[in-house]
Amino acid sequence: MSASSGIPRPRPLRRAFVAVAAALGLAAALxxxxxxxxxxxxxxxxxxxxxxxxxxxxxxxxxxxxxxxxxxxxxxxxxxxxxxxxxxxxxxxxxxxxxxxxxxxxxxxxxxxxxxxxxxxxxxxxxxxxxxxxxxxxxxxxxxxxxxxxxxxxxxxxxxxxxxxxxxxxxxxxxxxxxxxxxxxxxxxxxxxxxxxxxxxxxxxxxxxxxxxxxxxxxxxxxxxxxxxxxxxxxxxxxxxxxxxxxxxxxxxxxxxxxxxxxxxxxxxxxxxxxxxxxxxxxxxxxxxxxxxxxxxxxxxxxxxxxxxxxxxxxxSGGGTTPPPTGNRDAYSAIQAESYDSQSGVVAETTTDTGGGQDIGSLANGDWALYKGVNFGSTAAKQFYARVASGAAGGVSGLVEVRLDSRGNAPVGSFAVANTGGWQSWRTVPANIGAVTGTHDVYLTFTSGQPADFVNVNWFDFGH
CATH class of the missing domain: 2.60.120.200 (Jelly Rolls)
Incomplete structure (x- = not known):
């Protein structure tokens, strides 16, 4: 009983190789x-x-x-x-x-x-x-x-x-x-x-x-x-x-x-x-x-x-009740980026960042990843932190955005990122967000004015 993997949509050559390799063994979060x-x-x-x-x-x-x-x-x-x-x-x-x-x-x-x-x-x-x-x-x-x-x-x-x-x-x-x-x-x-x-x-x-x-x-x-x-x-x-x-x-x-x-x-x-x-x-x-x-x-x-x-x-039970969030995730602890519940255009790959594990890459304009059931508690979160890396060419950059509950909602916060020195050259970037309480599905969305890959993400979390 063998299994087969889907292949992500085409990417530039260097990143496409990573996408195919990742498709052969999809990532799991610890x-x-x-x-x-x-x-x-x-x-x-x-x-x-x-x-x-x-x-x-x-x-x-x-x-x-x-x-x-x-x-x-x-x-x-x-x-x-x-x-x-x-x-x-x-x-x-x-x-x-x-x-x-x-x-x-x-x-x-x-x-x-x-x-x-x-x-x-x-x-x-x-x-x-x-x-x-x-x-x-x-x-x-x-x-x-x-x-x-x-x-x-x-x-x-x-x-x-x-x-x-x-x-x-x-x-x-x-x-x-x-x-x-x-x-x-x-x-x-x-x-x-x-x-x-x-x-x-x-x-x-x-x-x-x-x-x-x-x-x-x-x-x-x-x-x-x-x-x-x-x-x-x-x-x-x-x-x-x-x-x-x-x-x-x-x-x-x-x-x-x-x-x-x-x-x-x-x-x-x-x-x-x-x-x-x-x-x-x-x-x-x-x-x-x-x-x-x-x-x-x-x-x-x-x-x-x-x-x-x-x-x-x-x-x-049925009866039209809303099922509980899949994730039950803590907003204030590191959420591994590869632990998404759903995604488009995203692949996982091995990272050399501190702690090892995997990151998500091949991120370009229009891509997104969903993390269900992120619990922000009753004290409002006002900060967003993401561990990112980029080997994008000169002049290539884009936004890492946070949206709640629907990809169609306006971002509650975002930051811009360009080349950090390489696809495994990691830095933690902070951003202000609008005050968030309660439990939400969190979308990371990636927006750029051009089609090339511009960022990898290892993990993210939130702060007060």
Whole structure:
């Protein structure tokens, strides 16, 4: 199940190369959840959301999962279903606590193991419930905080951990994929620092959803790699928008969206007119690892678990209520520019600025980035600060503007920027803004009297 990335609109040659490189692995911002303790309870639902399922995996070390919440998939296929789970993977799934167990510290461990004869075993569990879907006019959010198997390179060949969902009609049938829908919230192979998210639907092979690849995209973990630390992987299925959307997130950053109008109405209805169940598993080998070098082989190291801190499902009601802000961001802490919720003309790239990470670049006249749910509090913000760099040619400059809630609104503040000495020559530029309180969606817009790129942005924040 591979994923493909869209290519941003054309740019001048030097910057176009950066845009293509960034499109191959879209940026993610480092969220607080990624650096929380190894056992962090599932977060309290924000206002407007209701928790409909949670498992914090609390229990004695070495015990199995709560079978009121989960059922084990065992063997090499569903009963009467496709061999090797339909993917060509080579392990046998078991309910043994050597493969699926709690660690006693609030985590689930799914651990692939190899016996003396070279046979692999691992674990695959799925929720007993199959009714996870948004209400009419509402939203569903499914998320988990996970550390992927901490193994890389040749020792990781064949590892295929995943956090995903299947349409309820699949249970008991096992031959109606992909028409009933599959939502891959997180897939990873070969110990790569990459998170793939994909929607599968329609017919196989080919069809409106490009099977067996599906409609997918990928991004990278930042701060720590996907293997070296915990990250939060999430999906929001949104029936409050038109067209309906299914959005995928890494550490709070939306990096992939599938919209109902990308396929025909029948295909979408077949994939979404029912509930879903959740699956956690670590496969060994199969089609996805094969696309990245294959395995497992003699150099693959067994015994590296996928560690799951919690799985949580939230729901927001319909009835025309406004969904809560996506971001819940603090205006007075640095907002990483690459953590946008939506954008036009923007690409992300690695930065050499202090602290590392990524910046957004290829910014020219008409480009913009949206940051939802920025909380300014009750004391008015009157200052805007942005960390910017520019390698623009002589005479090339433009404005970095702040607009609230709509790109059509007048800017509340702006500053001009020209060449700072290079595209990675960073400086913090202040600007006055009109007094702002409360919570707003913030747009950074970029305006220039000429079409060339004129600025990069690493982060921004506000002050009183």
């Amino acid at each position: 969220a607080t959840a990624a650096t929380a303790p190894a056992d962090a309870s599932a977060p309290t639902p924000p206002s407007g959301w209701t928790q409909v399922f949670v498992d914090d995996f609390n229990g004695a070390a070495g015990s199995g999962v709560n079978t009121a919440n989960w059922q084990y998939d065992t063997g090499t296929s569903y009963p009467g279903g496709a061999a090797n789970w339909g993917t060509g993977e080579v392990e046998t799934m078991t309910s043994s606590t050597s493969n699926v167990s709690l660690d006693g510290n609030g985590n689930l461990l799914i651990t692939p193991r190899r016996d003396s004869a070279g046979h692999w075993t691992s674990g695959r569990i799925e929720t007993t419930r199959t009714d996870f879907q948004p209400p009419a006019g509402g939203k569903l959010r499914v998320q988990a905080r996970i550390q992927l198997p901490n193994v890389t390179g040749a020792a990781a060949k064949g590892y295929w951990p995943a956090f995903w969902m299947l349409g309820a009609p699949f249970r008991g049938n096992y031959w109606n994929w992909p028409s009933i829908g599959e939502l891959d919230i997180m897939e990873n192979v070969q110990g790569l620092n990459t998170d793939w998210a994909t929607m599968h639907c329609g017919t196989n092979p080919g069809g409106p959803c490009n099977e067996t690849s599906g409609i997918g995209n990928n991004t990278s973990c930042t701060g720590t790699t996907c293997q070296a630390g915990f990250h939060t992987y999430a999906m929001e299925w949104d029936r409050s928008t038109s067209p309906e959307e299914i959005r995928f997130y890494l550490d709070g950053v939306n990096f992939h969206t599938v919209r109902a109008n990308q396929v025909d109405a029948t295909t979408w209805a077949n994939a979404t007119s029912h509930g879903y169940f959740i699956i956690l598993n670590v496969a060994m080998g199969g089609g996805f690892p094969d696309a990245f070098g294959g395995g497992p082989d003699g150099g693959t190291e067994p015994g590296h678990p996928m560690t799951v801190d919690y799985v949580q499902v939230l729901q927001s």
